[in-house]
Amino acid sequence: METNIQNVILAGLDDGAKRFAYSMEELANLVAANNMTVSAQMTQKLDHPNPATYFGKGKIAELKELVTIHDSHMIVTNDELSPSQIRNIEAETEVKVLDRTGLILDIFASRAQSRAAKLQVEIARLQYQLPRLRTSMNIRLDQQTGAGGGSFTNRGAGETKLELDRRTIEKQIAHLKEELATIEKADTTRRNQRVxxxxxxxxxxxxxxxxxxxTMNGLVRLFGQHLDKQVFEKDMLFATLDTSVRVLTLPDQKQFLLSDTVGFVSKLPHNLISAFRQTLAEAAQADLLIQVVDYADPNYQDMMQTTEQTLKAIGVTNIPMIVGYNKADKLLDPIAYPTREGDTLVYSARDEASLMALLAIIKEHIFNDYTTVDLLIPFSDGQIITYLNDNAHVIETNYVAEGTQVKVELTLADASKYAKYQLSSTDKS
Ligand SMILES: Nc1nc2c(ncn2[C@@H]2O[C@H](COP(=O)(O)OP(=O)(O)OP(=O)(O)O)[C@@H](O)[C@H]2O)c(=O)[nH]1
Ligand SMILES: [Mg+2]
Incomplete structure (x- = not known):
């Protein structure tokens, strides 16, 4: 119905938590990502929220005034509120109240492309709505009374309707979960095959x-398969909601899988985390993580903290991690890049030398269980030479009377598979 961009008032409770200012800034970014503009901001220092109205009485009055002055459409709160708190503030201020969780769910809903992402977001949305049903029911009841002026007793009819709504939504959730499970089963099978x-x-x-x-696209351009599609990259929050996995093949034939997935933000709603657990499983089961940081953003340290908290929330604690400080080309004080220090790299995803430096760190982590062996393959087993040339890093090939002698770098699995061709270590030296 609204064609013009909605202007909203931000409202946050400062309970002394360290990162309050940052979280309000983040909220403003989320609001912008949802195509709304901020016309004013109200904050209150308070240890504990008011159980009925979340903010104190005076602050509610202030909110109401701000709404009038700016002719705002909505109040957006920095935290998740209880259904009754939302209802009470709405009653006092006469505009809609959207909490942080509802806002993030709206953004995810507008970004979802694939069937799986749509299902995941829809499930999280319905779960969020379930305890909040009464509000929407009241609105519908008001409309009914207004239109019909009916003779039925509101209360009785309402209660039945609420029960009905609840059951309908529960059924819907079960239904969507079933459909999602089918998709997830296929994903799990595919992942197991890769493992x-x-x-x-x-x-x-x-x-x-x-x-x-x-970063993913840069590496795929350099080492991906010919027909690999680029993944979607864009300057917006939550551009990616799906996991994509690509096989990368290095010049020495070594291969690994690289996956890209949904980005994090503070206070990611727990409904979303649980709905997206399968999508996030790709990260949870990785051998190595690359944390990509927007080094050009003044809040990058807060963002790193958020990432660490979210990883913990999805149960990722023991996976080795490279930290990539990205967008080095965008820094106001230019610095040389790529610059490596141990497992951290200052780089730019748009720069090939940077991607090669990142790859060097990746290789050190994941290809450390390789071994170089000398094999003597009889001519009668020529297909093994073909296999090695296609799948391993052959360092040297010599043709001798008994067959083909190769010096080759193998995975431990392949080394034991071809152990019977291995020249004894005395021959090696
Ligand atoms: N200047 C500069 N911009 C970059 C660099 N890397 C990425 N960007 C830009 O930053 C924006 C976000 O990049 P994405 O790759 O979509 O970010 P993402 O981490 O996948 O984001 P989500 O999928 O939303 O979580 C895009 O506009 C990119 O072009 C870089 O090294 N330098
Ligand atoms: Mg992305």
């Missing part, structure tokens, strides 16, 4: 808009 293939897996994680997809 069986023995390829190491590397996952890009990090705050939303930090450059994960751009």
């Amino acid at each position: 069986k293939a023995g390829l190491p897996t590397v996952a890009l994680v990090g705050y939303t808009n930090s450059g994960k997809s751009t």
